[in-house]
Amino acid sequence: MLCGEAEACPVVITTRIRLARNLAGHPFPGWAKEAQRRTVLDLCLGALGGVPQLRGAVTLAMDTLSQTEKLILAESHLISRELMESRPFAGIVTRPEAGCSIMVNEEDHLRIQLMQGGLALEELWERASELDQSMEGRLDYAFSPRLGYLTSCPTNLGTGIRASAMMHLPGLVMKNHIDQLVRMVSQLGIAVRGHLGEGSAAKGSIFQISNQQTLGEDEESIIRRLHNVIDAITEQELNARQCLLEENEPQLMDKIGRARGVLQNGHLLSSDEAMDILSLIRLAADLGLVPSQWRGRADRLMIEAQPGHMQHRVAAELGATRRDVLRAVQMREEFAQLPALTEVTGVANL
Amino acid sequence: MLCGEAEACPVVITTRIRLARNLAGHPFPGWAKEAQRRTVLDLCLGALGGVPQLRGAVTLAMDTLSQTEKLILAESHLISRELMESRPFAGIVTRPEAGCSIMVNEEDHLRIQLMQGGLALEELWERASELDQSMEGRLDYAFSPRLGYLTSCPTNLGTGIRASAMMHLPGLVMKNHIDQLVRMVSQLGIAVRGHLGEGSAAKGSIFQISNQQTLGEDEESIIRRLHNVIDAITEQELNARQCLLEENEPQLMDKIGRARGVLQNGHLLSSDEAMDILSLIRLAADLGLVPSQWRGRADRLMIEAQPGHMQHRVAAELGATRRDVLRAVQMREEFAQLPALTEVTGVANL
Numbered sequence: 262m263l264c265g266e267a268e269a270c271p272v273v274i275t276t277r278i279r280l281a282r283n284l285a286g287h288p289f290p291g292w293a294k295e296a297q298r299r300t301v302l303d304l305c306l307g308a309l310g311g312v313p314q315l316r317g318a319v320t321l322a323m324d325t326l327s328q329t330e331k332l333i334l335a336e337s338h339l340i341s342r343e344l345m346e347s348r349p350f351a352g353i354v355t356r357p358e359a360g361c362s363i364m365v366n367e368e369d370h371l372r373i374q375l376m377q378g379g380l381a382l383e384e385l386w387e388r389a390s391e392l393d394q395s396m397e398g399r400l401d402y403a404f405s406p407r408l409g410y411l412t413s414c415p416t417n418l419g420t421g422i423r424a425s426a427m428m429h430l431p432g433l434v435m436k437n438h439i440d441q442l443v444r445m446v447s448q449l450g451i452a453v454r455g456h457l458g459e460g461s462a463a464k465g466s467i468f469q470i471s472n473q474q475t476l477g478e479d480e481e482s483i484i485r486r487l488h489n490v491i492d493a494i495t496e497q498e499l500n501a502r503q504c505l506l507e508e509n510e511p512q513l514m515d516k517i518g519r520a521r522g523v524l525q526n527g528h529l530l531s532s533d534e535a536m537d538i539l540s541l542i543r544l545a546a547d548l549g550l551v552p553s554q555w556r557g558r559a560d561r562l563m564i565e566a567q568p569g570h571m572q573h574r575v576a577a578e579l580g581a582t583r584r585d586v587l588r589a590v591q592m593r594e595e596f597a598q599l600p601a602l603t604e605v606t607g608v609a610n611l
Numbered sequence: 612m613l614c615g616e617a618e619a620c621p622v623v624i625t626t627r628i629r630l631a632r633n634l635a636g637h638p639f640p641g642w643a644k645e646a647q648r649r650t651v652l653d654l655c656l657g658a659l660g661g662v663p664q665l666r667g668a669v670t671l672a673m674d675t676l677s678q679t680e681k682l683i684l685a686e687s688h689l690i691s692r693e694l695m696e697s698r699p700f701a702g703i704v705t706r707p708e709a710g711c712s713i714m715v716n717e718e719d720h721l722r723i724q725l726m727q728g729g730l731a732l733e734e735l736w737e738r739a740s741e742l743d744q745s746m747e748g749r750l751d752y753a754f755s756p757r758l759g760y761l762t763s764c765p766t767n768l769g770t771g772i773r774a775s776a777m778m779h780l781p782g783l784v785m786k787n788h789i790d791q792l793v794r795m796v797s798q799l800g801i802a803v804r805g806h807l808g809e810g811s812a813a814k815g816s817i818f819q820i821s822n823q824q825t826l827g828e829d830e831e832s833i834i835r836r837l838h839n840v841i842d843a844i845t846e847q848e849l850n851a852r853q854c855l856l857e858e859n860e861p862q863l864m865d866k867i868g869r870a871r872g873v874l875q876n877g878h879l880l881s882s883d884e885a886m887d888i889l890s891l892i893r894l895a896a897d898l899g900l901v902p903s904q905w906r907g908r909a910d911r912l913m914i915e916a917q918p919g920h921m922q923h924r925v926a927a928e929l930g931a932t933r934r935d936v937l938r939a940v941q942m943r944e945e946f947a948q949l950p951a952l953t954e955v956t957g958v959a960n961l
Contacts, residue, residue: 511936515878522872526951528865586861601876 332569432501682919782851
């Protein structure tokens with residue numbers, strides 16, 4: 262789902278395609294009675310078992326998972342926060358190594374999701390489309406020739422597609438250009454959200470950029486427009502970084518240097534602060550201030566330093582302070598060998 | 612004046628004795644005309660030249676010094692901030708290596724000052740008294756058998772003595788006990804001030820503790836009472852530190868660890884932040900979290916990282932940002948070998 266540590270990409274961290282699908286003749290999950298939800302779950306899991314793209318996949322019934330296990334799936338972006346809280350008879354079929362997961366009985370009967378490191382919209386759409394066709398051969402989708410795929414929420418009606426990129430935009434954040442960006446892209450039918458999706462704050466300068474419209478346009482057009490916007494944002498982000506390096510070098514070096522200081526010396530670290538600090542290490546790698554392999558380590562730890570992963574690692578429910586202590590220990594270990602920043606210019610040039 | 616790096620003391624950083632003296636038949640410096648100030652300066656410098664305790668001393672006329680040179684003397688506690696701003700014909704006779712300086716035409720005609728690392732009130736008083744007697748044999752002091760030594764400000768009348776200790780009280784600061792301390796000791800006629808004396812804020816958790824009364828008591832009684840109060844404050848400070856270690860260990864380790872992180876990784880460091888961070892390194896040495904020789908380095912840099920010393924080192928007037936950049940470079944160099952904190956307890960004990 263994410264790149265290996267060596268291949269993590271600057272700016273676009275991951276790309277994701279999500280398709281919303283429902284079964285004809287069954288009420289949407291939010292309206293369904295328990296028995297109806299169970300019927301849909303059984304139908305879906307039965308059909309998915311025969312889909313070639315899902316060979317080797319793991320099937321999990323949400324009702325059998327602990328809170329920590331659900332949290333780990335959510336932190337890994339394999340399930341949504343909504344599925345964590347869902348009513349009985351929800352499930353997931355997943356091949357985590359392929360960045361593939363299918364949620365059953367979330368907001369829609371089926372949510373197909375494919376994820377990949379870096380920018381890979383077209384490739385993911387091709388894979389998603391193939392998987393969707395295989396599934397459609399085995400399940401009776403709710404489809405209207407006039408409206409397209411029917412969905413629980415009208416904002417997903419039509420193609421049912423949401424394509425998104427998780428973008429790392431510390432330059433635009435530091436230059437205070439995010440509000441301007443949000444206004445600009447919303448006019449193009451593109452939404453900018455925090456890294457946990459709708460309604461979430463942007464921790465670590467990470468934003469989810471996605472299409473808002475699903476109706477009246479085919480998938481290729483939606484993806485093409487999103488791709489163009491992502492390219493434009495990437496360019497703006499790189500400009501902002503260059504500008505910071507030229508006009509605010511000591512401030513930038515200080516921010517990043519102190520981030521290294523906290524990783525190697527902190528004894529209490531909240532997950533929010535960890536996100537912000539790992540974000541700065543990612544930026545340092547992009548700018549050549551530290552070797553590029555540290556970008557991937559920062560990406561991995563942005564996920565592993567979250568509460569669910571922390572609790573799984575020590576096999577215990579932890580209070581906030583103990584999590585913060587253990588997170589600091591983990592960071593000191595993981596970043597003990599992170600070298601001091603390469604100097605961009607000498608003091609003599611100031 | 613300060614200890615060598617190896618001998619710096621916990622809690623009481625330095626002790627100081629100051630005696631205010633004036634010449635009979637000459638107006639106080641604040642009321643004197645320029646010619647009268649010149650006469651007093653000439654009289655004093657002439658007499659001080661023959662004082663055996665001042666053999667090898669340097670004599671400086673304030674009018675010949677640059678602003679940076681005055682700042683360095685003030686940052687080193689050899690002259691007061693008032694003398695920096697004084698009218699013409701002020702001067703100083705000093706043996707910095709002996710922690711000895713005599714200001715001429717500050718608020719009084721003569722301010723005799725002796726300073727030493729650690730707690731040494733009685734020893735300093737003995738030295739100050741001997742020096743004062745040598746001077747009294749060569750100068751006609753303004754003295755009233757009823758009131759004692761006459762001084763420009765009535766708060767110094769009588770003995771003219773101010774005995775003080777510069778105390779490092781991070782434990783009491785972190786426990787929020789300073790206000791309580793100020794109230795308690797003021798009832799005993801003892802004042803608590805910031806590290807730059809009257810009216811200054813307490814940077815780096817450093818406080819000046821001194822007698823308020825100079826009249827109606829002999830010097831030995833004043834010093835004895837101050838000594839008792841300093842001992843009591845020292846005990847409270849050590850208790851506060853023990854309490855922090857027992858009840859707030861992760862918070863304390865985090866604070867000190869991050870201080871190390873900033874020293875080794877910062878690229879912009881204001882003198883205020885430097886004071887706070889060096890204060891934490893001093894505390895770390897006291898607590899055995901880093902080897903004790905780092906206490907003396909922190910003490911030295913609390914003085915050398917101030918603006919006057921910075922500017923002298925690079926032989927240039929510097930704007931605030933360039934000072935902050937150079938201060939960060941200096942700290943990265945001075946503390947590159949500062950080891951990681953010794954763990955007090957393991958995570959397992961939490």
